[in-house]
Amino acid sequence: MMMLIRLYNVSKVYPNGAVGLLNVDTYIRQGEFVFLVGPSGAGKTTFMNLLTRQVLPTQGQVIVDGRNVVRMRPSEVPYLRRAVRMIFQDYKLLPNKTAYENVAFALRVTEANPRQIRARVMESLELVGLAWKARAYPGELSGGEQQRVSIARAIVGDPTILLADEPTGNLDLDTSWGIMELLLRINKRGTTVIMATHNRSIVNGMMRRVIELDGGKIVRDDERGAYRREADHGMVLPG
Amino acid sequence: MRLTTVWYFLAEGWHSARRNVSLISLGTIAASLFVLGAVGLILMNLNHISQLLQARIEIRAFLEDDLSPEGVAAIRAQIQATDGVAQVTFVSKDEGLRRLRGQLGEHAGILDVVGENPLPDAFDVRVEDPDCTAQVAARISRIPGVLSVNYGRGFTEKLLATMRLVGVAGAAVAVLFVAAVVFIVGNTIRLTVISRAREIEVMKLVGATDWFIRWPFLVEGMVVGLVGAAVSGLLLFAGYKVTVRYITGLAPFIPVITAPEPVAALCITLLIMGVLMGAVAGGVFVKRYLRV
Ligand SMILES: Nc1ncnc2c1ncn2[C@@H]1O[C@H](COP(=O)(O)OP(=O)(O)OP(=O)(O)O)[C@@H](O)[C@H]1O
Numbered sequence A: 001m002m003m004l005i006r007l008y009n010v011s012k013v014y015p016n017g018a019v020g021l022l023n024v025d026t027y028i029r030q031g032e033f034v035f036l037v038g039p040s041g042a043g044k045t046t047f048m049n050l051l052t053r054q055v056l057p058t059q060g061q062v063i064v065d066g067r068n069v070v071r072m073r074p075s076e077v078p079y080l081r082r083a084v085r086m087i088f089q090d091y092k093l094l095p096n097k098t099a100y101e102n103v104a105f106a107l108r109v110t111e112a113n114p115r116q117i118r119a120r121v122m123e124s125l126e127l128v129g130l131a132w133k134a135r136a137y138p139g140e141l142s143g144g145e146q147q148r149v150s151i152a153r154a155i156v157g158d159p160t161i162l163l164a165d166e167p168t169g170n171l172d173l174d175t176s177w178g179i180m181e182l183l184l185r186i187n188k189r190g191t192t193v194i195m196a197t198h199n200r201s202i203v204n205g206m207m208r209r210v211i212e213l214d215g216g217k218i219v220r221d222d223e224r225g226a227y228r229r230e231a232d233h234g235m236v237l238p239g
Numbered sequence B: 001m002r003l004t005t006v007w008y009f010l011a012e013g014w015h016s017a018r019r020n021v022s023l024i025s026l027g028t029i030a031a032s033l034f035v036l037g038a039v040g041l042i043l044m045n046l047n048h049i050s051q052l053l054q055a056r057i058e059i060r061a062f063l064e065d066d067l068s069p070e071g072v073a074a075i076r077a078q079i080q081a082t083d084g085v086a087q088v089t090f091v092s093k094d095e096g097l098r099r100l101r102g103q104l105g106e107h108a109g110i111l112d113v114v115g116e117n118p119l120p121d122a123f124d125v126r127v128e129d130p131d132c133t134a135q136v137a138a139r140i141s142r143i144p145g146v147l148s149v150n151y152g153r154g155f156t157e158k159l160l161a162t163m164r165l166v167g168v169a170g171a172a173v174a175v176l177f178v179a180a181v182v183f184i185v186g187n188t189i190r191l192t193v194i195s196r197a198r199e200i201e202v203m204k205l206v207g208a209t210d211w212f213i214r215w216p217f218l219v220e221g222m223v224v225g226l227v228g229a230a231v232s233g234l235l236l237f238a239g240y241k242v243t244v245r246y247i248t249g250l251a252p253f254i255p256v257i258t259a260p261e262p263v264a265a266l267c268i269t270l271l272i273m274g275v276l277m278g279a280v281a282g283g284v285f286v287k288r289y290l291r292v
């Protein structure tokens, strides 16, 4: 299988001294579905931000789909971000645009054909169950609804890689499983999915590869893992 | 670029302009463009007047005394045959004196002191092309029987010098006001960019190129420039009409431009300039504040 993502000894220390990531060496294969777990502040978001060049590493190299993200020219970055879409932990919707326009924006930047834009945006909003709120502005939507708009925007262009940062953070259990089903379907269509989550039952229910971060380091990488090392299969540990 | 994308940029720029542009900045832009247009109108009129005056420039060829009527007729024929001459009129010494009296007005008494008419007979010569006045005058002066040749050299040169001065001053004022307009539009857009820094960051995260983000600001600049120019153009057109009526009532001998076409052309130029300046301000200024 092809290595779609490769991190070579990557560290990210923020200007204020906070450690985002420390000597991380890993790879992700094309078509994989990977959970990124670990306590708050472990470096999950930092890991994802490095892949879309929202932050640059202070050390090491990041290769995505054959391209070195660190050495990439600024003019190439937009194209990287169209291939690697992200569901942001804080949604990052455009406040002056409707739900429809927010999703459409991801296609507009690629100058897609207008009929295609309409069809795909509506399809995408339907998949997250929000077609009926297409005309609403983010300020008129609940947190969970905004999150689903953010999901619709990330999946609308069939990206090569989907980075889902806590995509179920604001959703009830039923909707969360609906979103999981959606992410699995997208993964089946060929998109590599990396999902950061604190949702124990989802991770345990899926039996997928789990990378656990703590203090910026990879402390565990199981092919068919659980949310916590061994514990969840047998007895329940506190935490 | 796709047509939908163009429409998208136009709509975005238009909405952003409506949200962000204050009446004060729009008023300042309109005022600046108004002054710019007024300078243009003054220059146009000076040019118009100078052309009319140049067309009236005549050469006066004074004749030697004691020429026979046949001799005078021969000289007339020779002048008529000279290259560049349009029209020749005989001015007898008495006629010349009468005109001189008229020009001197209240100082005409001085001629009575002189006593005898000091003026020779003369021909007034009108030339085909005012720019060639000097050459034609030189040719006529070589004709035998012509005593001396006189043409409004000093006046022509003064007029041209004045024109040049007004032109330079006008250009300086124009540059100043163009800079002012670009600065005001640029500042308006700078504020938009700053207030939308987070939005711009999100757009970049979703894969927008710098140009995709810049275009709506460019359009916004053009909208602001266009509206400002339209307001100033209308005011200028109306204001000029009133001014012309005032001037022609007060001093009808000043040949100001009264036809609407040149004024309309100026207003359209102003419109185009407003759009261009807005585009420059939108395109260039935004680039400096786009770093995310
Ligand atoms: N922009 C930043 N500037 C400074 N420090 C930062 C910045 N972003 C993250 N950090 C720090 O880097 C560390 C890792 O943060 P990160 O956001 O990657 O954690 P996370 O695993 O996503 O946490 P959570 O589960 O709460 O989302 C934290 O200590 C955090 O304070």
Ligand SMILES: [Mg+2]
Pocket: A044, A045, A046, A089, A165
């Ligand atoms: Mg995070």
